[in-house]
Amino acid sequence: MADMAADERLRVLVARRLFPEVVERLGAHFDVDYRESDEPAEPDVLAARLQGCAGALIAGTERIDAALLDACPGLRAVCSMAVGFNNIDVPACTAHGVLATNAPGVLTETTADFGFALMMATARRIAEGEHWLRAGKWTHWTVDLFAGSDVHGATLGILGMGRIGQAIARRGALGFGMKVAYHNRSRLPAADEAAVGARYLGLTDLLREADHLIIVVPYTPETHHLVGAAELALMKPTATLTNIARGGVVDDAALAEALRERRVAAAGLDVFEGEPSVHPALLQVPNVVLTPHIASASLPTRRAMANLAATNLIAALTGGTPPTPLNPQAAASRR
Ligand code: DGY
Numbered sequence: 594m595a596d597m598a599a600d601e602r603l604r605v606l607v608a609r610r611l612f613p614e615v616v617e618r619l620g621a622h623f624d625v626d627y628r629e630s631d632e633p634a635e636p637d638v639l640a641a642r643l644q645g646c647a648g649a650l651i652a653g654t655e656r657i658d659a660a661l662l663d664a665c666p667g668l669r670a671v672c673s674m675a676v677g678f679n680n681i682d683v684p685a686c687t688a689h690g691v692l693a694t695n696a697p698g699v700l701t702e703t704t705a706d707f708g709f710a711l712m713m714a715t716a717r718r719i720a721e722g723e724h725w726l727r728a729g730k731w732t733h734w735t736v737d738l739f740a741g742s743d744v745h746g747a748t749l750g751i752l753g754m755g756r757i758g759q760a761i762a763r764r765g766a767l768g769f770g771m772k773v774a775y776h777n778r779s780r781l782p783a784a785d786e787a788a789v790g791a792r793y794l795g796l797t798d799l800l801r802e803a804d805h806l807i808i809v810v811p812y813t814p815e816t817h818h819l820v821g822a823a824e825l826a827l828m829k830p831t832a833t834l835t836n837i838a839r840g841g842v843v844d845d846a847a848l849a850e851a852l853r854e855r856r857v858a859a860a861g862l863d864v865f866e867g868e869p870s871v872h873p874a875l876l877q878v879p880n881v882v883l884t885p886h887i888a889s890a891s892l893p894t895r896r897a898m899a900n901l902a903a904t905n906l907i908a909a910l911t912g913g914t915p916p917t918p919l920n921p922q923a924a925a926s927r928r
Pocket of ligand 1: 653674675676677678700889
């Protein structure tokens, strides 16, 4: 795409510290206001920095809602480097004629790797054992020292069978001989189910049957506390629960209680309600592995996510076709 003449250049905001080469890519097309910060941009900061900007490259931490859009009338495109977009009010963007994009696809395998790793660490009590060893408590072998549950051959329950859910299913079925069951808003085509031998179950049956439940559904009003006290009560006391979706899909207080009472054997959590705060009761129970929302955090993948957001932003503002729009009709309505 040809660079615009200097006096025609649009202004864009990069809302968080990113990889320098991604900022340089944008700089070839736009005047870039680079907010080189690791702190999320709060709404007032974001609104102030977006004055005069036609576009923004954001992370999953910046909130884009009607109030912000009202305050930033020049904004035409908001491009997030996250796949989850619960921070973006997409209908409000559409109503304001603002194109919104996310970053699906590029993080699928990395996130599935992490979900599987977290599930394994949880089932095999790796973090618990590591903390205990570091505390100098290892004096002798015992027959059931940190004995957990098997992953191979067990029933893997996947709640949310999108791209990442299916990548986890492949790992479980093909790598570990797991029996895969899933629940999703819509059932997969038969060929996709057959590829990993996945059985579709209702949520109740999935909770009852899973030895290891992995949650990968998007966070929406419908999935808020999808797994709460009543759902946890259906799980086997030997089962584990891993959440790599979003905080708020699981009721963290209810989960902490179930873990404390060993009604659920163990949990692995990468996402939390109100993160970066973590429910204090979760910090008190030993049978939970806690990680700071890093499921997509391999360097190549984070670069790919940032680059996809930049590609979307460049295309959106230079007459191209953004590859991963959330509301393509918004772009059309501007023309
Ligand atoms: C995503 O891309 O949605 C990850 O959770 C990082 O925010």
